[in-house]
Structures are given as structure tokens and as C-alpha cells.
Amino acid sequence: MEIYDTANKLAEEIKNSTQYKNLKNSKENLFSDPQKKELIEEFEKLKQEVQLMEIKRANNQEIDEEDKKVKVAKLYNVLIENKDIKEYFDYEIEFSKMMTDINKIIGDAIKEVI
Secondary structure (H helix, E strand, O other): OHHHHHHHHHHHHHHOOHHHHHHHHHHHHHHOOHHHHHHHHHHHHHHHHHHHHHHHHHOOOOOOOOOHHHHHHHHHHHHOOOHHHHHHHHHHHHHHHHHHHHHHHHHHHHOOOO
16 A cells, blocks of 8 residues: 555645646646637647657558648747747646656666566
């Protein structure tokens, strides 16, 4: 049971981290504006489509040749012109980096058995 206590403590520490709080507050602020929310959601959808396209390409599957990467890049460039959206993306990157680091620490600790 101790391992679950540790996992719950880590989860609580993540929620109390500056990275989490900054991202959460920024997202709440952005998503209170319907136009900004819609832009962010459109960007996230396009990003997922590009990721799917890359997976299909890696598996030699047929893909839609519409260049979604260009659309994502163009939309990103438009979005970061807005201070609040750019700040949200920056906080998203910081949080993602923290989570990647945590996953790496855990992964390194158990790599002998996986």
C-alpha cells in the first residue's frame, strides 16, 4: 500500500507545483473567452490530426496529403501573436517538460525489468 501513498503524494505535489497552477490558471482565463477557446481547440484538433498522419506515415499507411503541418504552423503563428495564448502555450510546455522529467525518472528506475 505504501507505493500508492507515494503515488498519491506525487499527484498532490504535481497539483501544487507552479507549473500546474500556472497552466491551470492560464487555461481557465483563456477558456472563459469563447473566441480564444475555439481557436485553441481548433489548434489542438489540427495538432492531433498531424500526429495521426505521422503515425500512419510511419506505418506506411495511406494518408490524406493535405498539408496539415503547414496549417498548424500558420495557426500557431497567428495564435502566439496574442499575449494570453502565447503565455498558455509557454505554460503548457513547462508543464509537459516537468511531466516528461518525472516519467523519465520513473522509467529509469524500472528499466531493468521492462
